[in-house]
Amino acid sequence: MKQWRFEVFNKSGFSDVHGKSVLDDIGELGIASVQAVQSAKVFLIEADLDKAFAERVGRELLTDPVCEQYYVGRSGAPAGLARATLIEVHLKSGVTDPVAESVRAAVADMGVEAGNVRTARKYVLLGQITDSQTQTIAKKLLANDCIEDCIIGNEEEPPSPHLRPYELQITHWPIRELDDEGLAALSKQKDLFLNLIEMQTIQSYYRQIDRDPTDIELESIAQTWSEHCVHKTLKSSVDMSVDGQQVYFEDLLKDTVFKATKQLDKDWCISVFADNAGVVDFDDDSAVCFKVETHNHPSALDPYGGSATGIGGVIRDPMGTGLGARPIANTDIFCFGEPDKKLEDIPKGVLHPRRIMKGVVAGVRDYGNRMGIPTVNGAVYFDDRYLANPLVYCGNIGLMDKTKCFKNPQSGNLIVMVGGRIGRDGIHGATFSSGQMTHEHETVFSHAVQIGNPITEKKMLDVLVQANEAGLYEAITDCGAGGLSSAVGEMGENLGADVDLEKAPLKYAGLSYTEIWISEAQERMVLAVKPENLEAITRIFDGENVESTVVGRFTDDRKLKLRYNGQLVAELDMEFLHNGVPKYSRKAIWQTPAFAEPSLPEKDSYNGDLLQILSAFNVASKEWVIRQYDHEVQGGSVIKPLTGIDNDGPSDAAVIRPKLDSDKGLAISCGMNPLYGDIDPYWMALAGIDEAIRNLVCVGGRADRIALLDNFCWGDCTKPETLGPLVRAAQACYDGAMAFEAPFISGKDSLNNEFACEDGTQISIPSTLLISAISIVDDVAKCVTMDAKKASNLLFVVGETKNELGGSHYYKTSGHVGANVPRLDLGTAPKTAGQIARAISEGLVVSCHDCSEGGLAVALAEMAFAGGLGIDADLRGLPRSKDCCRVDAQLFSESNSRYVVEVKPEKYDAFVRLMLNLPFGQIGKVTEDGRLVIRSEAGRAVIDAEIDTLKQAWQKPFDW
């Protein structure tokens, strides 16, 4: 077939916004000589068209008649005086190209079946630039080596997309005769990420059954046993030494996080730590499920694709929980290096944090928005230790029928794969994400990056909802890490499965049987379907152009048998596959570090400190991120992430109304503070739990229906001194969950977040525990927001302010860590949360905001400028510990369990009555004068600033 090339440019007079943003980015790279950038879309369409029809395709389909023009063939460089450099960016062969798929379908609508379709982006840079500058622009800005090729100039054609068909060649990996060195070498050579004990276990299995493994068997075992899939570390037994004292855990997870859930045994928990997401009651008919995942390593290599498939993947978790939930909200929490880092300070093999941040945000935006799921809650956290290991947490909440919370696959059920096709993308994602990153990962592991196509997933969701309603399948799970291997393996664990690999539909020819089995190509689910339901379910799928294929059948022999064109390529015992992984015992050490409190001079005014904290990246407004997410689609929005008189204040939590005809709501929040972990991860974890719960309570969430999720991101936990902090945090999870009676319902860990630089130095992330939380809101009309509402209303602080500046932002902005990390009072904290929740539900509160980073001063500032009102506060009213006598500690201490509450004067009595047994005090009033004034106990105005000034300081860092 002939290949037609189309180039689509903007007409002159119509702004080329993409060209302009590339030009801005080039300026940011420090290259000033580029005067203009012209961008174009390139389409390469193989089809038997005549010239006239090709012109029609160009005119009617590919070009906007008002603002664009097209060129059939290759346009030359524009005439003129300025030197022009042409750069064309093509996807590498085999990388998913959603636009190409749509164009193919649209050309078909016009009456012609096209062959291969590819798209590319072309940039014309005007101005004198050197070859090395061109390379920098191409590599750092326009293309990503992992997935894209750059063609510079106007001559070269992109490589042919056609791949040779696959010829079966069964590969055995002799393992029985290898010595330990040989086993380790095999694991490394094949990127299995299995350690010696695991390799030995596998070796003895094959010695026992007296044959060598095929490649696909070993790959299946490696994937099933990967840290990513079985969480070996959290399930291992641990010998922990805390300041020299020994503690022993038989199974770390079961003895801490999960133990609390078990002991609390809440009747509203439906399915916890069992399925793809944790499931709890919502109302009489429905349940909600919640899962948060990380997609760190892929996002480091390809921020856009990595984060997009991160959110795409976690959306499939609720879709694959029980018999499937409908996704109703996304959450996202990111950790990056500080975005103002100099380019030359970035280690080799690492992308600039600003580029990572922009790419990650765009990836979540484009996937989440296209799925039509509101992204309602999140946080962004900055620390230079995340430079090489950015963290990308993506969460999804689903709504499901209470009677459909459990799977029931049976032998004889057909194994049906539905959704996208299989390609080479994402091979070894599960194993790769379980290992450490190095400066060479960029090239070595490019195949581990997956490219998402949200519309494929949306189409699949649309039909699965219908198939679920019609009751046409027995079980469902997603093809996530490990692809078919993990999906079929898990679903058939207690049954057995026979799979014919050649039946699986492929994106292109040439995939081996092993690649088909372990590819993590996105947007696929696996169903167990009774043969008698096949026709009906296929009709639903076909009706909306969603591909589905029977790839095998569940059996009852507890064996996994894989065939390719009838030839057996694998036969594994499910028992060995799922329960053969050796149990580990690990050592952990925690030595309380010897930190000291800095001695800072006392000042007359803390205006400067407050402004500096408001401008700290962690505190500053994230409006730039939030507005790029559709947080209102599905129509359930009640409390939006931005609130207040100008719709730009920082909400504590989100509230959605998942059922449009009901007033019952769901509050969603998170809590995290890695800085405290530098002092003690135990208190860090408790602070995270308290923060997440405070946030829920502040908007009107019930304090007695809170469910928590844990996500541990840590460094290399084979090192006892790295595992020690994790154990401390896990212990805190138990204590916190018990104190608040808030069970953990799901969790996940991502370990080995370390980076080996070229010179051998190791960068490890700080101990990072994300706590996500959900709660029920009985009547959304009773929710409150954090913005000050009306002058002359009274302001109270509930909760004691202690001398706890350790790990605070006040110390951070002056370069200190400190020692007095906030220590949660496990007795008072739940009572305070309970009483605040009660006051809100009784309608006594008009605004409520918690004190977190930046303490009381930041909380008051945010309430004031979000409400467009002033606040007059007096620290004499502050409930505080005896040793919290310095003004800076009173203003900026980050003690937990503190709420600032606005109450109408006429509700004073009722509110005070509810708070009587808690530390609380009236701290001031809302005023009309647009100033935040905070007076010290001595009567001096230690903060006195215009709210506009404060707001500007808070908004400026991300005014991008």
Place this chain on the structure above:
Amino acid sequence: MAQVNAIVLRAAGINCDMETEYALELAGARAQRVHINRIIEDKNLLDEFQIIVLPGGFSYGDDVAAGKILANQIVHHLLEPIQKFIEQGKLVLGICNGFQVLVKAGILPGRTSSERQEEVTITYNDSAKFEDRWVYLAPQTDRCVFIEPGRQIYLPIAHGEGKVVVKDEATLEQFKSEGHVAFKYVDANGREGDYPVNPNGSVDSIAGLTDTTGRVLGLMPHPERFVRPTQHPRWSRSDNVDSDGMTIFSNAVKYVQENFASRHFSVSSPCS
């Protein structure tokens, strides 16, 4: 009261269909979400409806350009039945992606006899990125049956390609003088302005267009996202919140009730 039947068109990537269905039902219509494939299979399906809504979303991923692939599909498979629908005096509403589709299929503003988009387009926001924010809208025409003349409303936008661009100055003047401009972006006091009052850089602050009949409306903002008071971004600051988005749906339902006596209306055109 006549039964009002509304069809909410689904397609790959459309994602505001459920809340649009809900809004129509709140307004008193009987609404049904139907996949475009069903209509292509059976074009008579449209006969039992009086309102078509093309809801928001990212049809076919907004690949090539927003709404373009779905518009292409409509042009090649459904243009005739939709034009017949409009000629029968029935209503068509396009919201966000639906608006983009109506424009790119040439149904809006529908001034020329040609079946193609020629005069106006909707392209990338000046900010070059997707944005979710609330905007004030001032109606500009008395002709459009969805709109209450003179009533400024407040709705959210959520789009990356919402900038309305008109071919040339003369065409823009005709749009204005002939009443095709349905809504303009304004500030709280009804005045036009720069970003963020005009959130995407639309020419002349155009937020929505209507056709020559006034029975087809396309707009970038989402009326279906403000049909209950708690959807307003500042509902917690006020005791009285009017759900502005309902006016669009209620007016449509009322129009159908007043103009279509019988539920089984099919071919003739009793529109006044």
